Amino acid sequence: MRRFEERAIELVHAGHIFGGIHPYIGQEAVAAGTCAALRADDLITSTHRGHGHVLAKGADPARMMAEIAGRSTGLNAGRGGSMHAADFGIGILGANAIVGAAAPIATGAAWAARCAGSDRVVVTYFGDGAVSQGVVLETFNMAALWRAPVVFVCENNGFATTTRTADAVAGSITGRAEAFGIPAERVDGRDAEEVFAATSRAVARARREEGPTLLECVTYRFDAHHTWEHAARPRYRTAEEVQLGSSIDPLDIQGARIDPDLRARIDADIEALLEEAVRFALESPHPDPATALDHLYADGTTARAGAI
Amino acid sequence: MTILSYLKALNRAISDEMARDEAVCVFGEDVRVAVTNVTAGLVKRFGDGRVLDMPISEQAFTGIATGAAMAGRRPVIEYQIPALLFIAFEQIVNQAHKFSLMTGGQTHVPVTYLIPSSGSRDGWAGQHSDHPYSLFAHVGVKTVVPATPADAYGLLVTAIRDDDPVVVFAPAGAMGRRQDVDLAQLAPVPLGLGRIHRPGTDVTVVAVGHLVHTALEVAEELADTIDVEVFDPRSLHPFDWQGLAESLERTGRLVVIDDSNRSCGIGGEILATAAEQMRLVAPPKRITRPDGAVLPFAEGLDRALQPSREQLRHAIQAVAKTGSAR
Numbered sequence: 001m002r003r004f005e006e007r008a009i010e011l012v013h014a015g016h017i018f019g020g021i022h023p024y025i026g027q028e029a030v031a032a033g034t035c036a037a038l039r040a041d042d043l044i045t046s047t048h049r050g051h052g053h054v055l056a057k058g059a060d061p062a063r064m065m066a067e068i069a070g071r072s073t074g075l076n077a078g079r080g081g082s083m084h085a086a087d088f089g090i091g092i093l094g095a096n097a098i099v100g101a102a103a104p105i106a107t108g109a110a111w112a113a114r115c116a117g118s119d120r121v122v123v124t125y126f127g128d129g130a131v132s133q134g135v136v137l138e139t140f141n142m143a144a145l146w147r148a149p150v151v152f153v154c155e156n157n158g159f160a161t162t163t164r165t166a167d168a169v170a171g172s173i174t175g176r177a178e179a180f181g182i183p184a185e186r187v188d189g190r191d192a193e194e195v196f197a198a199t200s201r202a203v204a205r206a207r208r209e210e211g212p213t214l215l216e217c218v219t220y221r222f223d224a225h226h227t228w229e230h231a232a233r234p235r236y237r238t239a240e241e242v243q244l245g246s247s248i249d250p251l252d253i254q255g256a257r258i259d260p261d262l263r264a265r266i267d268a269d270i271e272a273l274l275e276e277a278v279r280f281a282l283e284s285p286h287p288d289p290a291t292a293l294d295h296l297y298a299d300g301t302t303a304r305a306g307a308i
Numbered sequence: 309m310t311i312l313s314y315l316k317a318l319n320r321a322i323s324d325e326m327a328r329d330e331a332v333c334v335f336g337e338d339v340r341v342a343v344t345n346v347t348a349g350l351v352k353r354f355g356d357g358r359v360l361d362m363p364i365s366e367q368a369f370t371g372i373a374t375g376a377a378m379a380g381r382r383p384v385i386e387y388q389i390p391a392l393l394f395i396a397f398e399q400i401v402n403q404a405h406k407f408s409l410m411t412g413g414q415t416h417v418p419v420t421y422l423i424p425s426s427g428s429r430d431g432w433a434g435q436h437s438d439h440p441y442s443l444f445a446h447v448g449v450k451t452v453v454p455a456t457p458a459d460a461y462g463l464l465v466t467a468i469r470d471d472d473p474v475v476v477f478a479p480a481g482a483m484g485r486r487q488d489v490d491l492a493q494l495a496p497v498p499l500g501l502g503r504i505h506r507p508g509t510d511v512t513v514v515a516v517g518h519l520v521h522t523a524l525e526v527a528e529e530l531a532d533t534i535d536v537e538v539f540d541p542r543s544l545h546p547f548d549w550q551g552l553a554e555s556l557e558r559t560g561r562l563v564v565i566d567d568s569n570r571s572c573g574i575g576g577e578i579l580a581t582a583a584e585q586m587r588l589v590a591p592p593k594r595i596t597r598p599d600g601a602v603l604p605f606a607e608g609l610d611r612a613l614q615p616s617r618e619q620l621r622h623a624i625q626a627v628a629k630t631g632s633a634r
Binding site for chain 1: 363375379408415472
C-alpha cells in the first residue's frame, strides 16, 4: 500500500494520473488488519481514500493502477478512478466518494447475504467526518435492530479534510454506536495486529448473528487530504505536528515483527510487482471517448446526444 | 371483464411480481398495515421477511435497498409522500443510479421507487404536494408516470423487472381512476413507448400522468372545431421521441401539459426537442406549474398553481390558429 501510493503520487506529479488522489499513507494498518480478518467471500465498501482497502482485500495492483490512471484495463474500465474502485469478483462493492453514503449500502448487502443463507460479513469503512452524517446514524439504528452482519470501521485520522475531529465531533465516536446498543471499541489504528484482533472479534460476532460492531481505529494521515494540497498548501496543521504524527509509523511497528531477511525479500517482491503495475497501467489504452456512456444502463439503453 | 382501480393495479403488480420472483421484496414506512393500501395483503401472503416496515430513515433504507439489490434482491420501496424523494435523492441519484457506469458495468441496482399519490392531494400543502418527476428524468434515472390502471400495472411490473433503478410516480389525480379490463390481458408495458389515447389531425397534446384524462376531456369539448391527438409518453425517461415525431408529422402543432414546475421541467424539454428536431408549423405551448412553485394550502390557491382545463383549452385554440398552413 505504501509503495503503491508513493508510485501513484509520482504518476500524479508526472501528469499520468488525471485529477489526483487521496493518499492513504500512514493509515495502512487499518486496511491490513481488517482485511486479514476477512474471508475471501466477505464483502467491503470503501471510501474516497480507498486504495488501501481495495489492495488489502486482494485487488490486482496492476489493474488498480490502471484504474486510477484512467485506462480501459482498470478494475472499472477507467469509469471509476481513484475514488470509485470496485472489484465485485472479490467482494469489493466500490469505494464511495460521498462521506458516509456506503454505510447503508453495506448494511443492505449484509441483510441480503443473510437472507440468502450465507454467513458472509460486510466491513464498511468511513472516516471521522462520517460520524456527523445523519445517514450513518440512521444506519446504526437499522443495523442494530436487524442484527445485520456488518462491521463499521471508523478510521479516525484526526481530520475531515482540514477540520480537526475535536472541532467537528461532539461526544465520542464510540458513544454514537453505543447509543444504538452496538458494541464499540477504540483501537490503535497504527498497529495492524491490534486492528486484526479487534476485527476478528467483531467478525466472529457478526457470523454468530449477534449483530454489528463499531471499531474506531485511531490513526494519522501523514500526507495530504488530496494531492492538490501538494501545490495549494492549505495551512491546517504545522510541519512539527505532521512530523510528530508521522513518527509513529505502522510500517515500523509491523516491520519490526518480521524477520529482516524475509522483509527484504517481501520489499523486493513488492518493487518488482509495482514496476510491472506502473508499466501495465501506462502501456494500457485509454478508453474510446465514443464509449463514454457505456454501462449507464443495465439493458444498454442509450442516452440521447448532449453536446452536438 | 372486471373493474380495476389504479390503486388495485399497483397492488396487483407488486403481488404478482413477488409471487413470480422470490427476490422481490417491499420496503417502506407502514407497509405492513398498508396505510396507503398499495401494499394491502402482501405481508399476509409473503411474510414479514419480504415486506419490511422501516423506521423513519429514508436515506438509510434507500441505501440499504441499493446494497440489497447489488447482493441479488429486487426491492420495491414505497414512499408515502413525494417529498421523501428529496431526502432520499442522494441515495437514488448519486448512488443507485451511478453504480453501473462507475463500476464499468460490474453491478446493477434493480430498485423500484414507488410514489403513490404524487402531486397535489387536496389540502396537503407545501411539503406533501410536489410532483418531482422532471428531476429524475433530468439526472437520467428511469422515470415513469402511468395514467391508467392498466398502464399502472404494466409499467410497475416492468419497473420491478428492470435491472436499473426506476422511479414510478402514481399521480394523486389518477389514483381514483377505474377501468374495465380483462385481468388475463394485463401485461408488462415497455419503458419508452408512448400511447396515443385519442388520434387526431390538428394538434398533438402531450399530457403527463393524470393530465391525460384532462386532455381527453378537453379534446372532446373541442371535437367540433379542432381534432386533437392526445399523446401519453407514459415514461419520461426513456421518452418515446419517435412516437412524438410521428404524431407531429400528422399534426405539426404541439401543446404540452405537465404538472411540474416550468423552468427545467419535462415540458420544456419536450418543446425544445420538438423545435430542434421535429415538424412544427406553429410555435408550441406548454402548460405547467409556475416557476419555483410551492403549493399553498388554501383550496383556491392550490388549484391556481396547477395546470387547468381552461389553460389547456385556450392553448390548444391558440396553437390551432397560429402558424403556417399545413
